[in-house]
Structure formats: C-alpha cells, structure tokens
Amino acid sequence: MNLEWSQEEKAFAEEIRAVLEQELTDDIREADRYATSVYPDHKASMAWQERLHRNGLAAPHWxxxxxxxxxxAAQHYIFACERAxxxxxxxxxxxxxxxxHVIAAFGTxxxxxxxxxxxxxxxxxxxQGxxxxxxxxxxxxxxMSAVPNGEDFLLSxxxxxxxxxxxxxxxxCLVRTKNTGRRQEGITFILVPMDQDGVTVHPITMLSGETVQNQIFFADVRVSRNNVIGEVDAGWRVAKYLLEFERGGSAYSAGLKIRVSDIEEQASTIAKGEGKLIDxxxxxxxxxxxxxxxxxxxVMELRLLSSAGKGESVGxxxxxxxxxxxxxxxxxxExxxxxAGPSGTVFQPHPTRPGAAIPDYTAPEDEYVSGATWQAVAPLQYLNERAGSIYAGSNEIQRNILAKHVLGL
Incomplete structure (x- = not known):
C-alpha cells in the first residue's frame, strides 16, 4: 500500500480545493460549524448542494x-477529505x-x-422509513402493512x-405485503409522497431540545404500484443493498482531524493553574x-481504498x-x-430546525459559567453524538457482523 499520492492525484486535490474555495461561502461554513445534530443544518446543506450541483459535484459517486x-476510488476519497x-x-x-443508488440499480x-x-x-x-x-x-x-387495492396499495x-x-x-419505506413464509420474503420497498392524504408527522424532541427525529403515521395512505422499487415482496434485497451505502464512510478521519484541531485550539484558550488546559x-x-x-x-481507510482500487472484496x-x-x-x-469546563454544563436546549446551530446564544450572568458559543454547543453535541453508535445499524450489530464474517463465529 502506497501512502503517498501520485502527482495526478495531488493535482486533482488542488482542483477540488479551488472549487471549494470559490463556492464555499462563510455563511454556509459557519452555519454548520456549531451544528449540534449528527445531521447537517438543512438550509446550509441544501444551499451547498445547489452550489456543488452547479459544478457537477453533488453526486460524483453516482x-x-x-x-x-x-x-x-482514490479521487473519491480525496474529494471527501478536501470537503472535510x-x-x-x-x-x-x-x-x-x-x-x-437503489433507484439507479433497481428502478425502472x-x-x-x-x-x-x-x-x-x-x-x-x-x-427514510x-x-x-x-x-x-x-x-x-x-x-407496517401495504394492502393491494386495485392498481394501488393502502399503507397503514x-x-x-x-x-x-x-x-x-x-x-x-419498507412495508409488509405478505405475512407468510420467512419474514424477509414479504417486504416491499416503496416510495411515498409526504403530502399524500393520511400521512401525519409528529416531531420527537431530543435531549438537546431539537426536533431532529420524527414519528410518521400512515392511515390508509394510497400509493401507486408504480412507486414500488424492484419487485413486490422482494424488497429485502433492495433494503440490504441500500444499507451498504448507509453504514460506514470512506473518509471519517478527515472530519475527525478537524475536530481534534478544534479541541486543541479551544483548550489553548482555557486557563488551568498558571497555564492553559492544553498544557x-x-x-x-x-x-x-x-x-x-x-x-x-x-491508515485503515487507505488500506480499504487500496483493496477497492485492486477490485478486491472489502467484506x-x-x-x-x-x-x-x-x-x-x-x-x-467528551x-x-x-x-468547555463549567461553561459546558450550561444546558441551553433550542427548538430549531434539525442540525442548526444555536441562533442566539445568551451567556449566563454568572461569570463562573459564562463562556463562548462553542462551550454552550459542547453539551448538545455530546448528547446528540450518543446516537452515533446506534443509528445505521447499532455497533453491537456491526460487531456481530464482524464476528460472523471475519472470525467465523
């Protein structure tokens, strides 16, 4: 495995940096810097997608x-790292x-x-349902059932x-269209308009005060059979294919390096004893x-990248x-x-759009706990990040997969 980029790959990275420098505005960047959710600020994310799309870079992996x-594979990795x-x-x-990816692979x-x-x-x-x-x-x-009704299904x-x-x-959505046989055999993958009669969204308030997650109720929602992806009763295969793109990214490390640098910078501003916390x-x-x-x-990402580039299975x-x-x-x-110290204990929940930064941080009057915005955001990011080991397949499930496919247990 070669840990050095080729001259062509270095030139590619320079091209990507130039586009990012031109298109990434301060307001888009700052909107996401203090976001507290595991998902991005919606408005900033969509504005950024529009700019990437304009440059043909919204979905290079398609x-x-x-x-x-x-x-x-190396260029895709470089692109992800440069964005981070x-x-x-x-x-x-x-x-x-x-x-x-599912529509491209299984759709009409x-x-x-x-x-x-x-x-x-x-x-x-x-x-995602x-x-x-x-x-x-x-x-x-x-x-959740999908009952045939003429040329449609009724979802409940x-x-x-x-x-x-x-x-x-x-x-x-994954819906159940058959209750006989193995559980996986009666599942269908279907696309549903959210404005259809009978669809009700109930926001769920998170620990941070955000309404990031929701519960959706379907009451005899009529959906055309033309919205089924793949075959009826064969949605499990489609669902498993989609999960390949949900679990595990190829460039975690680039974003985490930024987080480490931020913490180092922040710790250098916090007094401790006669010096700073970083000391x-x-x-x-x-x-x-x-x-x-x-x-x-x-290094593990680069190993994975090397294997993928050789056409080897990454298992x-x-x-x-x-x-x-x-x-x-x-x-x-953590x-x-x-x-953040004592200022990180000041809990300021805020019912904003999912992933948004605290719009108006009000520093407490108590001088002991007043601090910067990053200190107020720290507890919210901590609370929301607890979900990271649960969503997209809990880490316990991932360990079971490794035990079965790697260790043969």
Whole structure:
C-alpha cells in the first residue's frame, strides 16, 4: 500500500480545493460549524448542494450515466477529505447517498428519469422509513402493512426515528405485503409522497431540545404500484443493498482531524493553574491518544481504498469503519465537553430546525459559567453524538457482523 499520492492525484486535490474555495461561502461554513445534530443544518446543506450541483459535484459517486464522475476510488476519497478540511457541510444522505443508488440499480427507466435529476437539484428531498416502534435493528420484524387495492396499495402503520421528515417531500419505506413464509420474503420497498392524504408527522424532541427525529403515521395512505422499487415482496434485497451505502464512510478521519484541531485550539484558550488546559499533561495525553486513533483510522481507510482500487472484496470492513468512526466521534465530544469546563454544563436546549446551530446564544450572568458559543454547543453535541453508535445499524450489530464474517463465529 502506497501512502503517498501520485502527482495526478495531488493535482486533482488542488482542483477540488479551488472549487471549494470559490463556492464555499462563510455563511454556509459557519452555519454548520456549531451544528449540534449528527445531521447537517438543512438550509446550509441544501444551499451547498445547489452550489456543488452547479459544478457537477453533488453526486460524483453516482453511475456516470446518471450524472456521476468517472473517478478512481482514490479521487473519491480525496474529494471527501478536501470537503472535510474546508469545513463544508455534509449533504443529507437519504437521497443522494442512499435511495438514489437503489433507484439507479433497481428502478425502472421511468423512475430513474423522474427521481434522479430531481434528487440532484434538491427538488425531491427524501427521508427514510425503515425503523418502527417495534422494529429497529431487527428490521425484518417490521409490521407496517401495504394492502393491494386495485392498481394501488393502502399503507397503514408507523415509522419512527425519521430524520428530516419535516422538510422531506418523499419518503422511501419498507412495508409488509405478505405475512407468510420467512419474514424477509414479504417486504416491499416503496416510495411515498409526504403530502399524500393520511400521512401525519409528529416531531420527537431530543435531549438537546431539537426536533431532529420524527414519528410518521400512515392511515390508509394510497400509493401507486408504480412507486414500488424492484419487485413486490422482494424488497429485502433492495433494503440490504441500500444499507451498504448507509453504514460506514470512506473518509471519517478527515472530519475527525478537524475536530481534534478544534479541541486543541479551544483548550489553548482555557486557563488551568498558571497555564492553559492544553498544557495540562493529563488532558494533553488524552488528546494525543485521540489523535493517534484518528491516524490509525486514516491508515485503515487507505488500506480499504487500496483493496477497492485492486477490485478486491472489502467484506465486512464497512462495519469496522462504522464502529471506529462513530466511537471516536463520541470520544471527541467528551474531550470537547471536558475542555468547555463549567461553561459546558450550561444546558441551553433550542427548538430549531434539525442540525442548526444555536441562533442566539445568551451567556449566563454568572461569570463562573459564562463562556463562548462553542462551550454552550459542547453539551448538545455530546448528547446528540450518543446516537452515533446506534443509528445505521447499532455497533453491537456491526460487531456481530464482524464476528460472523471475519472470525467465523
């Protein structure tokens, strides 16, 4: 494995930096810097998607025939790293990174022609309808029904922990169309307009005070059979294909390096004893260990990249990357909270749009706990990041996958 980029790859990185420098405005960057959710600020993310789309860079990972780029695996990785280094907001994954791949792989020509251009432009914005109150990690236990009715289905049931349901105009759902045989055999993948009669969205207030997640109720919602992706009763295969794009990214380390740098900068402003917190050997040791863990993760990403470039199977590596990336992200929020000190205990929940930064931070009058905005954000980021090891398949599930496919247990 070569850890050095080629001259061509270095030139490619320079081209990407130039585009980012030109298109990434301060307001878009700052809107996401103090975001407290695991998902990006919606308005900033969509504004950024529009600018990327204008440069043909909103979905370079898509198939070429649908607007993607003929890039190598290394170029895709470089693109992700440069975006993170520039502090560009991430794009909401449900459309561009998840359901779009399913539509491209399993959808009809009509479905591809309608949805894919509109996902790119942002005119169609998806949320995900997988989990139910009694079906989360055990996804095959889902019970939301789709009963045939002429050329349509009538959908009844509930989905929960649905991010961005307030903003979405479409949802992709797993529904049960058959109750006989193996549980996985009676599941269908279907696309549902959110403005359809019978769809009700109930926001769920999180620990941070944000309404990031939602529960959605479906009461005899009529949906055309033409909205089924793949075959009726064969949605489990489609769902598993989508999860390949949900679990495990290829460039966790770039964003985590930025977090480590932020914590180092913040700790250098906090007084401790006769010096600063960053000079404290115990805290410095914790931060150094975190930096080493990020470096290890980066090397593993490059190993994965090297294997993919040779056409080798990466197997269950996405599960390993998901575990390492999310648990390290959680650890860094703990260090940020420690750096925030007493000011990090001032809990200021705010019912804003999902992922938004605190719009008007009011410093407490008590001088002991008053602090900077990053200190007020630290506890909210800490609380929300707890979900990182649960969503997209809990880390316990990921460890079971590794045990089965890597260790043969």
């Amino acid at each position: 198939p070429i025939e649908h607007g993607g780029k003929d890039w190598t 280094r520039a502090r560009a907001p991430s794009l909401s994954p449900m459309g561009i990174h998840m359901v779009a 020509a009509e479905q591809q022609d309608f949805f894919l251009p509109r996902i790119l432009s942002g005119d169609v914005f998806f949320c 997988y989990s139910e109150p009694n079906a989360g990690s055990d996804l095959a236990a889902l019970q 049931g509930s989905k929960i922990w649905t991010t961005h349901a307030q903003e979405a105009n479409w949802i992709f 404290d050997p115990i805290f410095a040791h914790k931060l150094a260990r975190a930096r080493i863990r990020v470096d290890i993760l980066e 269950a590596m996405s599960s390993l990357m998901k575990i390492m990336g999310t648990e390290l992200a959680q650890h860094l929020t 260090l940020a909270l420690e750096a």
